[in-house]
Structure formats: structure tokens, C-alpha cells
Amino acid sequence: xxxxxxxxxxxxxxxxxxxxxxxxxxxxxxxxxxxxxxxxxxxxxxxxxxxxxxxxxxxxxxxxxxxxxxxxxxxxxxxxxxxxxxxxxxxxxxxxxxxxxxxxxxxxxxxxxxxxxxxxxxxxxxxxxxxxxxxxxxxxxxxxxxxxxxxxxxxxxxxxxxxxxxxxxxx
Amino acid sequence: xxxxxxxxxxxxxxxxxxxxxxxxxxxxxxxxxxxxxxxxxxxxxxxxxxxxxxxxxxxxxxxxxxxxxxxxxxxxxxxxxxxxxxxxxxxxxxxxxxxxxxxxxxxxxxxxxxxxxxxxxxxxxxxxxxxxxxxxxxxxxxxxxxxxxxxxxxxxxxxxxxxxxxxxxxxxxxxxxxxxxxxxxxxxxxxxxxxxxxxxxxxxxxxxxxxxxxxxxxxxxxxxxxxxxxxxxxxxxxxxxxxxxxxxxxxxxxxxxxxxxxxxxxxxxxxxxxxxxxxxxxxxxxxxxxxxxxxxxxxxxxxxxxxxxxxxxxxxxxxxxxxxxxxxxxxxxxxxxxxxxxxxxxxxxxxxxxxxxxxxxxxxxxxxxxxxxxxxxxxxxxxxxxxxxxxxxxxxxxxxxxxxxxxxxxxxxx
Amino acid sequence: xxxxxxxxxxxxxxxxxxxxxxxxxxxxxxxxxxxxxxxxxxxxxxxxxxxxxxxxxxxxxxxxxxxxxxxxxxxxxxxxxxxxxxxxxxxxxxxxxxxxxxxxxxxxxxxxxxxxxxxxxxxxxxxxxxxxxxxxxxxxxxxxxxxxxxxxxxxxx
Numbered sequence: 020x021x022x023x024x025x026x027x028x029x030x031x032x033x034x035x036x037x038x039x040x041x042x043x044x045x046x047x048x049x050x051x052x053x054x055x056x057x058x059x060x061x062x063x064x065x066x067x068x069x070x071x072x073x074x075x076x077x078x079x080x081x082x083x084x085x086x087x088x089x090x091x092x093x094x095x096x097x098x099x100x101x102x103x104x105x106x107x108x109x110x111x112x113x114x115x116x117x118x119x120x121x122x123x124x125x126x127x128x129x130x131x132x133x134x135x136x137x138x139x140x141x142x143x144x145x146x147x148x149x150x151x152x153x154x155x156x157x158x159x160x161x162x163x164x165x166x167x168x169x170x171x172x173x174x175x176x177x178x179x180x181x182x183x184x185x186x187x188x189x190x
Numbered sequence: 191x192x193x194x195x196x197x198x199x200x201x202x203x204x205x206x207x208x209x210x211x212x213x214x215x216x217x218x219x220x221x222x223x224x225x226x227x228x229x230x231x232x233x234x235x236x237x238x239x240x241x242x243x244x245x246x247x248x249x250x251x252x253x254x255x256x257x258x259x260x261x262x263x264x265x266x267x268x269x270x271x272x273x274x275x276x277x278x279x280x281x282x283x284x285x286x287x288x289x290x291x292x293x294x295x296x297x298x299x300x301x302x303x304x305x306x307x308x309x310x311x312x313x314x315x316x317x318x319x320x321x322x323x324x325x326x327x328x329x330x331x332x333x334x335x336x337x338x339x340x341x342x343x344x345x346x347x348x349x350x351x352x353x354x355x356x357x358x359x360x361x362x363x364x365x366x367x368x369x370x371x372x373x374x375x376x377x378x379x380x381x382x383x384x385x386x387x388x389x390x391x392x393x394x395x396x397x398x399x400x401x402x403x404x405x406x407x408x409x410x411x412x413x414x415x416x417x418x419x420x421x422x423x424x425x426x427x428x429x430x431x432x433x434x435x436x437x438x439x440x441x442x443x444x445x446x447x448x449x450x451x452x453x454x455x456x457x458x459x460x461x462x463x464x465x466x467x468x469x470x471x472x473x474x475x476x477x478x479x480x481x482x483x484x485x486x487x488x489x490x491x492x493x494x495x496x497x498x499x500x501x502x503x504x505x506x507x508x509x510x511x512x513x514x515x516x517x518x519x520x521x522x523x524x525x526x527x528x529x530x531x532x533x534x535x536x537x538x539x540x541x542x543x544x545x546x547x548x549x550x551x552x553x554x555x556x557x558x559x560x561x562x563x564x565x566x567x568x569x570x571x572x573x574x575x576x577x578x579x580x581x582x583x584x585x586x587x588x589x590x591x592x593x594x595x596x597x598x599x600x601x602x603x604x
Numbered sequence: 605x606x607x608x609x610x611x612x613x614x615x616x617x618x619x620x621x622x623x624x625x626x627x628x629x630x631x632x633x634x635x636x637x638x639x640x641x642x643x644x645x646x647x648x649x650x651x652x653x654x655x656x657x658x659x660x661x662x663x664x665x666x667x668x669x670x671x672x673x674x675x676x677x678x679x680x681x682x683x684x685x686x687x688x689x690x691x692x693x694x695x696x697x698x699x700x701x702x703x704x705x706x707x708x709x710x711x712x713x714x715x716x717x718x719x720x721x722x723x724x725x726x727x728x729x730x731x732x733x734x735x736x737x738x739x740x741x742x743x744x745x746x747x748x749x750x751x752x753x754x755x756x757x758x759x760x761x
Contacts, residue, residue: 062234063257064600065282068326068363072352075345090230107207107736108235108256109757111228137275140260140750141743142735149759161363207736207756211729255734262719263743263750298628425654425680428708439680446683537628538676538687540657551674553662566658566676574711603734 041190048183052096052122053175054084059095061115064102066129069161078164083171092118097174098151103131104144116151122183124174127153128167130160210239211251220248225588227256233330234599236573238580238588245584250577254570257599265563269529270296270370273563278364280548280565281601283326284319286355287543289368294449295539295550296370299532302504307495308372313451314488315367316541317481318385321392322351323544323596324474324481331471331593332403335412340399347395350388357381370530371505372498382489389482396478403471413467417579417591420465427575430568431546432477433595436462436469443542454491455484470594477544504530529558538566545569545596569595569602632687637673640690641700644675648705653677653686656706659713661720665746669693673722675702692722701726719744 033041060070073080080086089095092115104112116125127147130136133156135145147153154177157170184190212222226237235256241249261280265273277292278285290312297304304312329344352362358381359365359374367374403409419429421437434441442459444452460476462469498505506525507518534556540549546568553562572595579591623634635643647653657676664670675688692699701724702709713724714733721742724730732739736756741748 060230061228062230064234064259065279065364067234068282071326071330071345072349072362075349076342077346077349088230102234103257103259105256105258106753106755107258108227109755110207111256113757115228138259138264140264141748141753142258142260144753144755150757152760163362207738209731209737211731253733255732255736258734260743260750263748267750426707428656428706428712430655441680446680535627536632538630538658538685540685547657547678549657549676551658551660551676562660562662564658564660570711570715571708574708578707 437465
């Protein structure tokens, strides 16, 4: 007699051994990627001061592997939008984001990048997520360096737990 | 192997937000290079379109405005008190100087005289902010030349300054500490003792920078005779501040038209010889030393007394009175909701900011919000003249020159 | 010393029918737009106002002429400032440009043109500087709504 249950998985699911192997691969690739973040500091405004502080010796991001900035979008994977985004700057941000290669993550650093801050007028974009998708939002005006480090750690947790298809679309 | 696709959700044509001044250089084989606006060494948001002949810059077109946040329009909607956080974010490296210059402009309009303790404390904190700004400028420009160690030393001492100011004001970078008629709060206990410690440590750190940079062959080669400007040229193109002083002219608002407590202090105005990048670096280093000297004098001169002037028109009443007396409650309510009532008139007040002359032109038609709020920002005027410093030199010289001009985006574009 | 210079300026600069006033310690002179370039030339040559600080405009929508174009100058030798104002109507907001006298006038006039629409006759380059190509309107005028954005990139949905 044929069962009429709704399957949890797709019909031709891969085997359990394959799933185990790909999960381990994801963990390994996630571990490698999270501890070797190359930020692209898209710096515009006052949050730059805290970015300088968090990259230097008092609150080192080098401990988390996220210290070396790569000022080319092709060579970086974490786009940190630091400061207010204005309408004049928006095409530039979009172009930089589109030039980055996968995998890429976006951090909205500061209140202005998250939601426009307290600039509600003709010139400022109300948050960069109107233009590009954002992975982590860092509140503060400007955020304390500890907040930024906390955000990097949360982003690293997310990277560690996500799927990393590197050879095919599913593996 | 399947290819991963890029994110194609947004299909937008990207219009070019600027129109460059030239399509081709003076010679047909000139190469047009675009530097910025997202560039590590342009301090954020300046676009420089340069026509190059080999490595030499023939013509340059500077575009600013990528951080124009509508500050002046925004301020017309807020009360005189409410807009102090916006004022902070002009020259964000030295937030306190913006606060105090603005508060002084409004106090002039209202004809309010601040208390002596407030005057000396504002002077002390202005000089403290000046140190933080010069530290940031020198650190960034040295890092762009490759001197990473110098950057790390200077940012370390700057971090001590930030933490110390966070003890006083609550924030590290954008303080919102000035109030019309005074300051937000008085010094906490032990603040001056820590200040003395930081000034001693400052001398150690800056001594190391002098040792690393002053006679460094590479640094001298990259900055001496690069970006030279004469005094007459500098004044014609509107340069003020360390750039003007590096040409040899001792023009400083703190000496020429003393405001706050500068008239009572003993300090020198460092000037340069040639007006090149090295002179600007050295003028800033010496100005920091002069600021430390001024702060040490001010610590001794600081009088006791109230911080805020006892004037109902602008000073918030004390909290215990607000909660017990109806008059204070209404006074507090009116000051917060409507803003202090500033009589009609206009004023232009300028302070010597670390970049030059920072001026506030305020027009009031009575009432609690400004009618017109204009900032004369030194960085913006410098951007108008920076092509004189770049044209004729090499492409690689743009980096130290920009670093020495200290363009701050928030102030340039407002 | 400063008072003597101010008195001399007040006497020499104010044309017949012009006004001068002392506003919080600064002399403010109003000249008609046709006399502007001549007055600034004299400020620079006779009274040594060598540093051009600022040009901006104030919008009085209910008044004719509508705009007040305001200039500030500083003299490094006499160490005083002066404010010069001229009034232009809305239909013809044209004043002479000061680029022939001061190099710094270039950028500042571009900004005033961007924000208010004041045309500076003689400025070779009145492109938008703080705003961008394609921005319609002059935001600091009182009739431009503060929240009216003109995005260059379409928003994600």
C-alpha cells in the first residue's frame, strides 16, 4: 500500500553520507571564510573615526582576522559602509557592491548607514538597505568600537552557520 | 561546474552624478584618471579627475558634494538647541570646536555673556579638540605614505583623548557638549588629574613620531617641495589655518582677534618656511605642542563657579526646581519645545578651527528656530584652491598633498 | 583703530541711497547689484580686504526683491571683517562674479548657485558642486520641501 505522506525532503534527496560530508565541508569553509574577512571600508563620514580606532591597537580587529582592508572591490569580501550615504554617492556604492565577487557580506556601520540617522532631507538616503542588501546593522552614532567588534563576531557566527556552495550550486 | 551568478535584483542605469570639466587633457595623449570618491586616501568622499602626462598632473578637476547631507536645510527645521548634534558632525574630528563656535554665535545674537569658568573650560576643550584633530590628520596622512607605525602610535594617544572626553561628555567622537549659555555638565572628579597624565603620555608618543619622521629620508623626499604655495596665492585662494601658516604668514584668529580666553594665554603661532607638505606636517605637530602648553596654563587658570549663565532665556533650570516649581516647569517646557527665543538679527562668528576659519552666519527672525544657518567651512574653500597644490606635481604627490590639506567631508560638504 | 577704518568705510562705501549698519560689531553695507563689483574692488584695493570669506544668500519669499546675497570679507592687515549685501529679485537673480578678484570665489559661488539659483555672471563654471547633475530645483529656497528626495538609483523593493 502506498503511503500518502508529504515528504520532508525533495524526492531524490542525496544520501545521508553526502549530507554529512557537505555539512562538514560547509563548516570548514565557513571557518576559513569567517576568520579571513577582507573589509572594503567604504568610508564617508564621522564613523570613520571609530573605524580607525577599531582597526588600530586599542581595539584590534586583527584578532578577528578582519583587519586587512582591501581597497579594491575585487579583492574584498566585506563591504563596510561607514557613514552617511547621500544620493550623490549612491550610484558609486551600487557600482562598488556589484563589482565585488561572491561571497560577499555587507555591514551597515553606524546609524546613518542603517537608517539614515537623523538626516531626513533631500540629500541623504534613508539607509543603505534601500540600495543594497545588508547582512548586519551596527547601531550607534558613531558606534563604540566594542559594538563594531560585537557585530563582526555576530557576522562571523552567521558565516560559520551558513551554506557555502563552492563547487556546484548545491555543494 | 555551474557558475555562480551575481546579484541581479537591481537593474539600474548608473547615471554619472558629476559632469567633469574637461573631456581631454591639454595634449592629445594625456590620460584622464579618476581618483575617488570611494578611495582610501581621499579621506572619504572627494573625486579628483586628473589629466596626466606620464606621471605629471596637467590639469585637475576636484568634485566634492558626495557627503552633502543637507545640514543647512535641516537646521531650519530644528530649534536652536536641537540642532547642536548636527553642528557636531561638521568637523567630526574636533567636534567641540564646532559646538562652541555655534553657541558663541547664538550667545552673541541673544546678548548673553558666559561665565568665566565656562569661558576657560571652553578654551581648554577647544585646544583639546585641536589636539585630537591634528593627531587624526597627521596619523592618516602618514599612514597613506606607508608609515603604519606612526599611525598606530598617534591613534593610540588619540584613543586616550577620546575615552577621556567620553568621561566628560558621554561620547567619544560627536559630543554635543556645548549649550547656549554654557556647557552640558561640569567636570567630573579626577578629570584634570587624568588630563595631566594624558598630556605626559602625549609627549612620549609624539616624541616617537618626531624621531621616526622628522629626518626620515623617504618622508622628506616625498613631502619637501611638494604642494608649494606662496602666501599671496594662499590668501587669494582662501586658505586659512595651518595651510596659510605653513607659507610663513602668522595669521591666526586666536592671536589676531582673541575670543574666549585666548587673550590671556601665552602661546606662539608656528609658521612654516616654504608652504609645502613638510611644513604643513610640522606646523601641525608644533601646534599640538602649543595646544598642550595652553592646556597646562588653563588648568591653573580655571576658576571655580557655575558653568551655565543664570539666564532664563537660554539655560535650562535645575531638575529639582523643574519638578517642584511651576515657573521652572513652564520655563523648561518652553525652552525644549519652542527653543530659546533669539531676537531678530544676524551674526557672523568665526573661530580658529584646526582647519582654518570656521564661521557661522546665522539669521534670526525672532523665535526658536533659525531662519538661515550658514557655515563658512574651511575645508570647502580649501577644495576650491587645492588644484593649485596638485597641478604640476606628480600623481603620487596627490596623496601626501591631500593628507596635508586635511579635508574633512562633513565640513566640506555639510 | 578698527573703529576708524569702519567709519572711513562707512563714509566712502555707502552710495547715495545705500545703507550701512553695525550689526554685533560688524559693519554691514548694502549696495545695489550694479555697484557690487566696484565696491568689492575698492574694498580689496583701498581697505586691504584680501581674504574673501564667504558668499551666501538669504531667501525672503514674501519680500521683493527676494534674495539677499551676502558677502563676508576679512582683512589680514587690519584684522576686521565686513559684510556686504546686495538684493536681487527672483526673476533676475544675477550678480557679478568675483572670480576676477579672488580665486576662492569659484567654489563658493557654485555652491550659492546650487542652493539658491543665484546666477553669477562671469563665473566660467557654474556646475552643481554639492548637488548632482540632474537635480531639479534649488533646495535652500524656502519653497523647496525639505523631504523631497531625487534618487539617482532606484530603490530595492
